[in-house]
Amino acid sequence: MNKLLIVEDEKMIRHGIQAMVMRSSVNVDEIILCKNGEEAYDVVKNQKIDVMITDIRMPKKDGITLVKEIQALEHVPKVVVVSGYEDFSYAVDLLRCGAKEYILKPIDRDKINEILVKLEKEIKAEQNQLMDKKHTDYRQLKYILLNENIAGEEIRDIANNFELSFLDDEYIVCCTNMKRMEDTLDEVIYLEDICSQSVFIIKADMKEEIRSNLLKSNYVGVSKPHRTLKELVQAYREALYARKKSFALENSFMEYSHLVEEYETISEEMIDQFVQLIGTNNIVKAYRFINHLIYKTKLGQIAPDHLEEVMYSTIDKICETYKNFIAFDYEIADDLKNIYQHDTAGNYYEAVFNWIEKINNEIVAEYDDYKNKQKIKRAIIYIQQNYNKNLNMAVVSNYVSMNYSLFSYIFKQYTDMNFVNYLKALRINEAKRLLEETDNKIYEISTLVGYENEKNFMKVFRKVCGVSPSEYRRNIQVGKSDPMS
Secondary structure, eight states: OOEEEEEOSSHHHHHHHHHHHHHSSSOOSEEEEESSHHHHHHHHHHSOOSEEEEESSOSSSOHHHHHHHHTTSSSOOEEEEEEOGGGHHHHHHHHHHTOOEEEESSOOHHHHHHHHHHHHHHHHHHHHHHHHHHHHHHHHHHHHHHOTTOOHHHHHHHHTTSOOGGGGSOEEEEEESOOOOOTTOOSEEEEEEETTEEEEEEEGGGHHHHHHHHTTSSOEEEOOOBOSGGGHHHHHHHHHHHHHHHHHHTOSEEEGGGOOOOOOOOOHHHHHHHHHHTTSTTHHHHHHHHHHHHHHHHTTOSOHHHHHHHHHHHHHHHHHHHTTTSOOOHHHHHHHHOGGGSSOHHHHHHHHHHHHHHHHHHHHHHHHHHHHHHHHHHHHHHHHHHTTSSOOHHHHHHHTTOOHHHHHHHHHHHHSSOHHHHHHHHHHHHHHHHHHHOOOOHHHHHHHTTOSOHHHHHHHHHHHHSSOHHHHHHHHHHHHHOTTO
């Protein structure tokens, strides 16, 4: 319980009730003491009192008059009447007027505790009910703000369900990334997380007061002043537009009424040209496109909504164009599409540059790998056509225009063997074919498969096949002549 008011003209009884309240099982943040109904009325009028314990007979303004008069105030506390037997009929009358409980004098401490426990439960139940209603009201407000096709009649029906009296006066809507406002500001409706924005609905004459509070956030957009709930959708759109504009221009506080609309359009063709530059030697031109976009945006020459569309389309096309070429982290891509959920424009642009640079590097690496594999394929064809010549890795790597060391590394990756062993296997396999299918001399076969030295050829052949070329030929011939083979 926040505040409890004790109204009693006799000092000893007043402080006695205070002591009983303090010793009760109910925690009360503040106890206020008044010696007559006149003082008490001013307190109830200017403060939010949860419970008021009042005597009936008091000077200046008695308890009966006090209880009746406070019924017309904005916040009416729960009233407990203290009376003697001679005033009991008045106490019953006050119960009809709104009092919740009565206590007969002399006051019993246990009775005070029992009543306070009961009233605290009622207060909590009412607060929960009020909170549920508030959540329902705010859900309906969000529905109004997000539904472009909502009819005026439906807005009026919704408006009748909740108490937003200050919307009858001029109000403004603010969009920002700020998550809450200082509690010192009254008559503020706070709607969190509408399209990644925090939305405040505030009395128009509080604009300067909220400026100091909202400037603590990075970017704020403020609508023009509006009246009636029917104009709330338009006010929200103005505030959201101004918020996007403040983000794009890196201006912390932007009012819709101060905006001038002279905008440039980025065509789909320009976006396509940019996307095609990624992964090429012209990546610098791609970066110029982004820098141009940022520059025009900061000058206010690109509409915030159009900037959002351009970035969404650009990121979407990058993913679509290169999805079969590299693996994308689509969570990052989706995050970059939602430009205005980022804290600052600078952070957003940096994230975009880093993402494009990463993609460009991956595409270049993949493309380089592809080009290298194509070169190795050409090298293999060249080797197969020229294995019978004086061939070595320097000759082949030079033929396909690759660095000697890089060629050696990529060749082994592609063929699962180094260049020397690959060439050796190719020559020996061809020698075996010639030994099987021709009557050529050994030295002739040696020359035909690329060995200038017959002895060297025979040495390599024996090492690979386990027999000499002559023995290999005899074994083949014996096998052919053996009817059982």
